[in-house]
Amino acid sequence: MILEQEKVLKTYFGYESFRPGQKEVIDRVVHSTNTLAVMPTGGGKSICYQIPGLTMEGTAIIISPLISLMKDQVDSLLALGIPATFINSSLTPEEHENRMQEIANGRFKFVYVAPERFESTGFIRVVRKIKIALVAFDEAHCISQWGHDFRPSYRSIVPNLNQIGNIPVVMALTATATEEVISDIQELLHIENNNVINTGFARDNLAFHIVKGKDRSSYIRAFLEEHTDESGIIYTATRKQADALFDQLSSRGIEVAKYHAGMSEQARKQAQAAFIHDQKHVMIATNAFGMGIDKSNVRYVIHYAMPMNIESYYQEAGRAGRDGEFSDCILLFSPQDIQLQKFLIEQSLMDEAAKQNEYRKLQSMVNYCHTQGCLSSYILDYFKDATPHQNCGRCSNCVEKLDKSDITEEAQMILSCVKRMGERFGVSMTAKVLKGSKDKKIQEFQLHQISTYGIMSAYTEKELTELIHFLVAEQLLATEEGKFPTLKLNRNSVDILKGTRTVEMYTIPIPTAEEEDYYKDLFEELRSLRKSLANELNVPPYVLFSDVTLKELSRYFPVSKGDMLEIKGIGEKKFEQYGEAFIAVIQKWRLAHPEAKTRIKISGGAPTPRHKKKEEEGPSHLVSYKLFQSGKSLKDIAAIRDMTTMTVENHLFKAFQDGYPISWNIFFTDEEEKIILAARETVEEPKLKPLKEALPEEYDYTKIKAVLVKNGLK
Numbered sequence: 001m002i003l004e005q006e007k008v009l010k011t012y013f014g015y016e017s018f019r020p021g022q023k024e025v026i027d028r029v030v031h032s033t034n035t036l037a038v039m040p041t042g043g044g045k046s047i048c049y050q051i052p053g054l055t056m057e058g059t060a061i062i063i064s065p066l067i068s069l070m071k072d073q074v075d076s077l078l079a080l081g082i083p084a085t086f087i088n089s090s091l092t093p094e095e096h097e098n099r100m101q102e103i104a105n106g107r108f109k110f111v112y113v114a115p116e117r118f119e120s121t122g123f124i125r126v127v128r129k130i131k132i133a134l135v136a137f138d139e140a141h142c143i144s145q146w147g148h149d150f151r152p153s154y155r156s157i158v159p160n161l162n163q164i165g166n167i168p169v170v171m172a173l174t175a176t177a178t179e180e181v182i183s184d185i186q187e188l189l190h191i192e193n194n195n196v197i198n199t200g201f202a203r204d205n206l207a208f209h210i211v212k213g214k215d216r217s218s219y220i221r222a223f224l225e226e227h228t229d230e231s232g233i234i235y236t237a238t239r240k241q242a243d244a245l246f247d248q249l250s251s252r253g254i255e256v257a258k259y260h261a262g263m264s265e266q267a268r269k270q271a272q273a274a275f276i277h278d279q280k281h282v283m284i285a286t287n288a289f290g291m292g293i294d295k296s297n298v299r300y301v302i303h304y305a306m307p308m309n310i311e312s313y314y315q316e317a318g319r320a321g322r323d324g325e326f327s328d329c330i331l332l333f334s335p336q337d338i339q340l341q342k343f344l345i346e347q348s349l350m351d352e353a354a355k356q357n358e359y360r361k362l363q364s365m366v367n368y369c370h371t372q373g374c375l376s377s378y379i380l381d382y383f384k385d386a387t388p389h390q391n392c393g394r395c396s397n398c399v400e401k402l403d404k405s406d407i408t409e410e411a412q413m414i415l416s417c418v419k420r421m422g423e424r425f426g427v428s429m430t431a432k433v434l435k436g437s438k439d440k441k442i443q444e445f446q447l448h449q450i451s452t453y454g455i456m457s458a459y460t461e462k463e464l465t466e467l468i469h470f471l472v473a474e475q476l477l478a479t480e481e482g483k484f485p486t487l488k489l490n491r492n493s494v495d496i497l498k499g500t501r502t503v504e505m506y507t508i509p510i511p512t513a514e515e516e517d518y519y520k521d522l523f524e525e526l527r528s529l530r531k532s533l534a535n536e537l538n539v540p541p542y543v544l545f546s547d548v549t550l551k552e553l554s555r556y557f558p559v560s561k562g563d564m565l566e567i568k569g570i571g572e573k574k575f576e577q578y579g580e581a582f583i584a585v586i587q588k589w590r591l592a593h594p595e596a597k598t599r600i601k602i603s604g605g606a607p608t609p610r611h612k613k614k615e616e617e618g619p620s621h622l623v624s625y626k627l628f629q630s631g632k633s634l635k636d637i638a639a640i641r642d643m644t645t646m647t648v649e650n651h652l653f654k655a656f657q658d659g660y661p662i663s664w665n666i667f668f669t670d671e672e673e674k675i676i677l678a679a680r681e682t683v684e685e686p687k688l689k690p691l692k693e694a695l696p697e698e699y700d701y702t703k704i705k706a707v708l709v710k711n712g713l714k
């Protein structure tokens with residue numbers, strides 16, 4: 001019986017409508033037309049072969065490159081009540097024998113195999129005898145030498161397939177599609193141009209961010225605090241970085257998993273399972289992790305350092321948000337990353353031409369980190385994505401950088417301090433000297449005697465460290481590589497010291513967790529039910545229901561079958577198997593929470609935005625000003641808003657310049673004001689630094705600046 005496709009989508013998968021491209025692909029395949037589907041990660045490629053497989057007579061054979069992928073897909077189908085299995089090297093001879101027998105009896109709708117299987121005559125013999133619905137190449141870029149994961153056996157099976165004879169239709173699915181790869185796949189699998197369905201690369205639920213000039217590990221800790229309970233991956237550039245970050249976070253009691261090629265297979269397996277089964281929320285890994293991970297509820301991917309090219313970056317970052325929910329992709333950039341990647345290319349075994357090509361790709365990656373334009377558009381342009389696109393409005397370059405402040409003078413003080421210290425020290429010593437720290441090492445090196453000692457004592461060492469990192473990130477100050485990188489001036493630094501170049505700093509706020517419009521405690525209860533059911537069945541939790549589904553349940557509290565079927569991701573089949581168990585939890589929760597408001601589910605509603613809109617709060621400096629007027633100290637405001645106190649100060653001064661009153665007595669006394677104004681008359685150049693030098697030590701920069709602002713002198 002041929003079921004209507006929309007009905008299958010609803011009954012089995014619980015989805016209302018097709019995603020872009022799905023219908024076009026399915027229509028072609030059910031009419032026995034060889035088809036290539038090019039859709040981004042998370043675009044919903046599986047359904048493109050699962051629906052034809054379900055509606056067509058016979059068994060669908062899916063070629064998949066990885067054992068973990070096969071198992072995931074089979075588990076998902078079984079959870080939907082669809083007979084499916086896989087054949088691969090992980091089976092015992094008996095299991096293998098039994099499954100082959102069942103395949104021969106036509107018991108399965110779906111059989112997943114690795115390409116190597118087609119080299120086995122036993123397998124070919126069975127396949128020849130049964131009724132086949134279709135053959136699908138998942139991750140089809142593996143077929144092409146031009147693809148980044150070329151698998152020779154993917155290619156060499158094509159002649160074998162041609163000999164089988166009873167294959168009505170072949171399809172291919174991939175997320176990576178450069179022109180070469182597409183035409184390679186087309187040629188090998190006989191796919192005509194108008195049967196290539198390419199929906200482009202855009203991932204509308206991902207927000208890309210570039211973060212520069214921040215201490216990486218403190219940024220990550222702050223981020224994790226904002227995002228407890230959300231699943232995420234942190235990619236490092238090297239094993240060493242992964243180990244160090246893992247130790248650092250673990251020692252602070254943060255539960256993290258780790259994965260890299262230097263670990264035993266057993267340890268890697270365990271780490272991966274803990275992450276997939278939601279036992280550990282954070283995975284710290286090198287690029288060895290991720291291929292074959294279909295975990296749908298990864299809410300963020302942080303790159304601890306810049307990766308080697310845009311291809312790897314987009315693939316790794318793209319592991320966030322497969323379920324279509326808003327997710328963040330954050331790249332922590334520092335100029336040292338470039339040196340590291342250059343070094344990795346240099347010592348690789350590639351020939352000279354290949355190296356040059358890698359350097360070229362690296363340069364595009366570096367440009368991505370420096371572009372002022374939309375990050376999503378940059379990536380799409382890089383891949384020559386033909387679908388029209390505009391600025392995304394989500395990335396860190398699109399989201400207005402409101403917290404801009406001029407820090408030219410601060411930069412000058414830092415740079416001149418680096419110079420006075422003989423360009424022989426690193427970030428933390430420089431920060432200590434600027435702060436005027438009493439650290440023993442300062443005395444040892446006689447650094448307390450140089451003129452810049454303590455000139456920025458109004459700042460905390462942490463703030464100074466951040467400022468220095470910022471200058472390095474912007475290449476306004478250089479670092480000499482080595483075990484303890486030392487700070488050096490470069491051409492830009494000289495321009496700043498000469499006063500021919502100004503410096504502006506942005507504060508990019510840490511992306512916050514989404515606004516919750518569902519009942520979190522109910523969500524947690526449903527999540528633990530899901531976990532225990534999944535454990536019983538020995539499948540990953542997201543195979544039963546995605547987070548999206550659980551969130552909808554904790555928003556609409558359906559307790560009847562009809563209402564349940566309205567929920568995204570719940571179809572007849574899933575309802576039959578798990579519906580009652582979830583209804584029971586919802587009912588119990590509702591009894592305990594009679595005050596909870598029921599909402600009416602409107603089908604097809606847009607997902608809720610992850611980021612609060614800035615405009616609602618008004619301009620950033622006025623937000624700080626309001627907090628200040630409500631009696632908060634500068635320090636508190638800085639902590640609340642994750643900014644430096646310097647930025648907050650600048651906000652207040654700006655507010656004053658906009659006409660808002662400030663009670664100046666928290667900055668200086670009348671007496672101090674008089675003295676500062678008098679001193680200003682005596683210095684040649686009315687700048688902060690000479691002024692500071694002309695005044696007694698207890699007159700810090702904030703005080704001086706405040707007086708100048710109040711008197712309209714700055």
Ligand code: ADP
Pocket residue numbers: 015016017018019022039040041042043044045046047294296322323324546
């Ligand atoms: P891909 O293989 O393209 O990376 P998947 O096939 O794994 O993506 O699908 C990603 C997610 O999107 C899955 O959770 C899937 O159930 C969901 N999905 C697929 N099609 C639809 C649809 N039409 N409506 C809603 N969700 C969908």
Ligand code: MG
Pocket residue numbers: 045046138
């Ligand atoms: Mg897939």
Ligand code: ZN
Pocket residue numbers: 373374375376377391392393394395396397398399
């Ligand atoms: Zn953008």
